[in-house]
Amino acid sequence: MSTTELPVSVEKDDTAQPFSKNFDQFGNSSGFIFDVSLSTAIAADGKNEERAPKPKGPLSPEMLDKMNRYWRAANYLCIGQIYLFDNPLLRSPLKAEQIKPRLLGHWGTSPGQNFIYIHLNRLIKEHDADIIYISGPGHGGPSLNACSYLEGSYTEVHPEITHDEDGLRLMFRKFSTPGGVPSHCGPHVPNSMHEGGELGYSLVHAFGAAFDNPDLIVACVVGDGESETCPLEGSWKSVNFVNPVRDGAVLPILHLNGYKISGPTAQGRTSDADLKALYVGRGYKPYFVEGDDPEVVHQLLAQTLEDCYAEIRGIQQEARTNGFKMQPVWPMIILRTPKGWTCPKEVDGIPIEGTFRAHQVPLATVRENPEHLKILEAWMKSYKAEELFDANGKFIEELAALSPVGNRRMGGNPHVNGGRELITLALPDFTDYALEIPGPGQVLAEAPRKLGDFFRDIFRMNLTNFRMFCPDESDSNRLNSIFEATNRCSMAEIVSIDDKLGPDGRVMEVLSEHLCQGWLEGYLLTGRHGMWSSYEAFAQVVDSMTTQHAKWLEQCREYPWRRPLASLNVLLTSHAWRNDHNGFSHQATGYVDNALARRSEVIRVYYPPDSNCLLSVFDHCLRSRNYVNVVTCGKQPQLQWLNMDEALEHCSRGASAWKFATNDEGGEPDVVLACAGDVPTIETCAASWLLQKHVPGIKVRVVNVVDLMTLMFPDSIRMGWMKCPSTHFLPKRRL
Numbered sequence: 001m002s003t004t005e006l007p008v009s010v011e012k013d014d015t016a017q018p019f020s021k022n023f024d025q026f027g028n029s030s031g032f033i034f035d036v037s038l039s040t041a042i043a044a045d046g047k048n049e050e051r052a053p054k055p056k057g058p059l060s061p062e063m064l065d066k067m068n069r070y071w072r073a074a075n076y077l078c079i080g081q082i083y084l085f086d087n088p089l090l091r092s093p094l095k096a097e098q099i100k101p102r103l104l105g106h107w108g109t110s111p112g113q114n115f116i117y118i119h120l121n122r123l124i125k126e127h128d129a130d131i132i133y134i135s136g137p138g139h140g141g142p143s144l145n146a147c148s149y150l151e152g153s154y155t156e157v158h159p160e161i162t163h164d165e166d167g168l169r170l171m172f173r174k175f176s177t178p179g180g181v182p183s184h185c186g187p188h189v190p191n192s193m194h195e196g197g198e199l200g201y202s203l204v205h206a207f208g209a210a211f212d213n214p215d216l217i218v219a220c221v222v223g224d225g226e227s228e229t230c231p232l233e234g235s236w237k238s239v240n241f242v243n244p245v246r247d248g249a250v251l252p253i254l255h256l257n258g259y260k261i262s263g264p265t266a267q268g269r270t271s272d273a274d275l276k277a278l279y280v281g282r283g284y285k286p287y288f289v290e291g292d293d294p295e296v297v298h299q300l301l302a303q304t305l306e307d308c309y310a311e312i313r314g315i316q317q318e319a320r321t322n323g324f325k326m327q328p329v330w331p332m333i334i335l336r337t338p339k340g341w342t343c344p345k346e347v348d349g350i351p352i353e354g355t356f357r358a359h360q361v362p363l364a365t366v367r368e369n370p371e372h373l374k375i376l377e378a379w380m381k382s383y384k385a386e387e388l389f390d391a392n393g394k395f396i397e398e399l400a401a402l403s404p405v406g407n408r409r410m411g412g413n414p415h416v417n418g419g420r421e422l423i424t425l426a427l428p429d430f431t432d433y434a435l436e437i438p439g440p441g442q443v444l445a446e447a448p449r450k451l452g453d454f455f456r457d458i459f460r461m462n463l464t465n466f467r468m469f470c471p472d473e474s475d476s477n478r479l480n481s482i483f484e485a486t487n488r489c490s491m492a493e494i495v496s497i498d499d500k501l502g503p504d505g506r507v508m509e510v511l512s513e514h515l516c517q518g519w520l521e522g523y524l525l526t527g528r529h530g531m532w533s534s535y536e537a538f539a540q541v542v543d544s545m546t547t548q549h550a551k552w553l554e555q556c557r558e559y560p561w562r563r564p565l566a567s568l569n570v571l572l573t574s575h576a577w578r579n580d581h582n583g584f585s586h587q588a589t590g591y592v593d594n595a596l597a598r599r600s601e602v603i604r605v606y607y608p609p610d611s612n613c614l615l616s617v618f619d620h621c622l623r624s625r626n627y628v629n630v631v632t633c634g635k636q637p638q639l640q641w642l643n644m645d646e647a648l649e650h651c652s653r654g655a656s657a658w659k660f661a662t663n664d665e666g667g668e669p670d671v672v673l674a675c676a677g678d679v680p681t682i683e684t685c686a687a688s689w690l691l692q693k694h695v696p697g698i699k700v701r702v703v704n705v706v707d708l709m710t711l712m713f714p715d716s717i718r719m720g721w722m723k724c725p726s727t728h729f730l731p732k733r734r735l
């Protein structure tokens, strides 16, 4: 019998004490010590005490027992990663020298994330569902490592981490160790599709992943601390842009474990009634799952996930059968469980489980303190690893069989390794969009106009895997032609004065640079193509996100199984040099400064001086892989310099001497004027003309640089040296 065929009677609000209430009132003063068994609690005097009657739910007793044992295994592996250097299965008494010399990692978030992961596994198997997992509290690296190890996907990409005692020992040793794997989730772990360190981007990435992925459900765990960040706060509105006909769904799981590093979270101390009002107002239907008794919470979460799944598929089926009518109300889950769930309730009389003290390493001095060593040993033994791993240290088959298989595993799902899904973008011939010019400096034009025509036809040729993102400036940036091919995206009611707005729109305009960048990242990380455009000054709002994405790309180079992704393309207009309508606030060049701080292996910076060069550069960027391409080009009418043939030649070299502005006739010049960027190019050409006019006989050479990386030695670029103007010189080859 499948688990969902079992009688279901979960009265969520009645059977589960809101955990917040439990904790705030009785939490660690209850006298219970850690206990991971299902039906009893162990009082401080060692006697078993019966707890409240357990709710019925969709899980059979056998299934419940197996899932709980699976959870014990995942939790055990997390603690092993944080603490153990040796003796991974505690087959002999734990000794101080078997503890790592430096204890690193985050326990607090891990048991909750393990719990969610295991329940998603069940949902996937039950429905053969296409589900991926995004970890907001990505400092829970131990959890993602453990869960991918248990499902088998970790060993497929790290074959040295075998399914035996040696493999466990190595996995524990490598965690948060130089030459090993990071303590946070990152490209090394196959079930992560984003960098976990900087909090705030889980939900925006989740929505980016869901766009144009109609069958996909992105389960996104949001930390309650993470949810205090502005990008995360702002991400909830993404739901206004999800079209149930063509997009997948995001299932946010707000994990209210109550605490951050050393203090409570705002939402952890907010009543359920207020939370409900908040999220209903944001367009969601919140389901509350609360408790600290695993048996209760297992049943509640299993039922709630079934309900959410049915609701999501129902919404999609209705929209796909009868057409889009209005923005649906999507489900979300608010999960209140104790931080550091199942760790010691208290140590030395100080509460640990369910408090901020469980955030990182609950027992920090086990090597030095024999008492603490004993507590750690007892804590680890409470998971009964001998029942979970066989004599060789292999996860027992009965439990391993709970994982989905192949591409259905969240660590095997190709969306998480987006390069596996990447379909080459169909591109028209960009030279067809050439701006005709009779000669240099004889035509005034707004460079992005022709680029808009190019994008319009890219939209027409790529109906499901290309999107543009913009903080409401597509028109202002002179890209208007795109609206001949598609609309701005909105699920809201359309009124008569609206311009090019509709639920089918593929131009994602939202006045949030965080959402533009984050949606695009999520879209690219799951194997699609796109670009976003911004005023130069305000792109700086997302400097940090760009850095994180570039770091992800950098690290992916170490893992060849991470297939190449389409590059993240950014067009910066309204640049510092010309802000005709705007003031000093609009002048800031820091986005490029920040980008240049990353390795040239992943960052490219282009300054096309005119319309034809802009086309050539963008064609190149859209074909490239694994870069952040930053293209700066003004939108105001400017003098145009190169015809298409000349632009092609110039851009393919990256920098070249401009003959029409040069009079050295191939000899040694008296002065070289070098420039990059449209406005400096005009100024430089004017300076050359003035010099030649006023200084008789002077030999002037004008060099225009379109690709800043040309200024590095080719070897430096290949080896990815940091770009540093003081240590790199112009290449010796003649420009």
Ligand SMILES: Cc1ncc(C[n+]2csc(CCOP(=O)(O)OP(=O)(O)O)c2C)c(N)n1
Pocket (backbone or CB within 6 Å): 106, 108, 109, 137, 139, 197, 198, 199, 200, 222, 223, 224, 225, 226, 227, 229, 255, 257, 259, 260, 261, 265, 339, 359
């Ligand atoms: C943007 C950002 N600011 C600060 C931090 C430092 N930091 C790491 S974990 C953490 C607390 C996270 O709390 P929560 O999201 O509730 O995760 P939990 O561990 O409770 O699951 C903080 C502040 C960070 N990683 N990112």
Ligand SMILES: [Mg+2]
Pocket (backbone or CB within 6 Å): 223, 224, 225, 255, 256, 257, 258, 259, 260, 265, 339
């Ligand atoms: Mg928290």
